[in-house]
Amino acid sequence: MAIEEAIINIEETDNDSVCKIPEVEWIPRVDMQFDSEEVAYDFYNEYGGRVGFSIRRKYKNNNRKDGKVTSRNFVCCKEGKRGEDKRDRKTKNRRAETRTDCRARMLIALNVEFGKYIVKDFKDTHNHPLISEDCAHMMPSQRKIKSVQAIDVELAADCGISIRKTFELSSRQAGGRESIGFTKTQCLEDPSFFYAMQLDSSAMITNIFWADSKMISDYGHFGDVLTFDTMYKLVHGNWPVAVFLGLNHHREIVVFGAAFMYDETTDSFGWLFNTFLNAMSHKAPRMILTD
Structure with missing residues (x-):
């Protein structure tokens, strides 16, 4: 019942389709x-x-x-x-x-x-x-780089550095932000990857969660219904492997996130689901299917 108790504790949030933003200088207005x-x-x-x-x-x-x-x-x-x-x-x-x-x-x-x-x-x-601000950079009109970054890409190409490595460097230079709010938890995020670790009283790692940009983007499009289970276990240590799965518009299985768990208790599942919501900009699924 640990999974069910953790799921019940998730607070569902509604996506408001109407922009309710105070009038500031970056909002268009007539006669601008x-x-x-x-x-x-x-x-x-x-x-x-x-x-x-x-x-x-x-x-x-x-x-x-x-x-x-x-x-x-x-x-x-x-x-x-x-x-x-x-x-x-x-x-x-x-x-x-x-x-x-x-x-x-x-x-x-x-x-x-x-x-x-x-x-x-x-x-x-x-x-x-609407799409969350954390995922906005993946939308078609937002997929562009600044002129300074374009110059860096050209210089890197002249020096023989691959495009993949150049964009990875630009991603790291853009920086991340530290996510707080979890006791004994370290959680770091950058524009392309999210991961979180939970530590015990001895500063030992207990639970690990991660999701890359594609997983987060897929969840934004197809995350209304997801499946969750811990059927797989690691050979050494017998750690449960938790996976969040869904289906895309081609009826193909997509992964929204994955985790290594120390145990299958309510506390561990509660931490995992809250971390999953944090990675997905607090957008809760409408339904979770589990064994």
């Missing part, structure tokens, strides 16, 4: 001015990264004489509906639907008199769950 269309895009993209959604450019209007953009509409990546699938109708596994006809947008128009782009319309209501 920008020097160029690109500046407006970067501003709205930064806002999307903080709130938890990816953006894209939709339609634009150009001046017929000089071709300059006179208006542009920036929308949420889930805007609109997918058109008819033109692939073979015999296809069994079709692509998952990613559009929800979201109405969130920021419309800008050129003020010819001042030569600046002005926000004419702004809607911040979404009809889909």
Whole structure:
């Protein structure tokens, strides 16, 4: 009953689909001015990264004489509906639907008199769950590096350093943050990997949990229902191996996290589930299936 008692103690949290954020300088508003269309895009993209959604450019209007953009509409990546699938109708596994006809947008128009782009319309209501800020860097519009980092990549390439090693170095330079709140627990996180260790009174490791960026990203998309068990055990020491599993949109098994446990007590399971929630930005699953 230790697993069941630990699961009951998890406090479920709801994902609010409407942005409720105080008015601050990084939130778009009507009549806000920008020097160029690109500046407006970067501003709205930064806002999307903080709130938890990816953006894209939709339609634009150009001046017929000089071709300059006179208006542009920036929308949420889930805007609109997918058109008819033109692939073979015999296809069994079709692509998952990613559009929800979201109405969130920021419309800008050129003020010819001042030569600046002005926000004419702004809607911040979404009809889909938003991504946590910890995972926002994995969204399509957020996957970019700064100019300084690009220079470092070029210098590393000239010195014969592989791209993989260069990005690993950039990830470490970005730094992590220490997560607190667990007694006798050490928990470190960086942009690409999360792990936590629980220590006993003798400073010996008892439980270990880890999840990489892909696991965290998969949980954000497919973590409504997960399975959990400790059927596997290490040969030496007979330590239980705990695994959080789920299914993606292709009905393939995906791993959300894993742990080595010292024992199968309520305290150990309670620490594990709380650590799992901490790694997943406190997004609780709707259902947990266990043996």
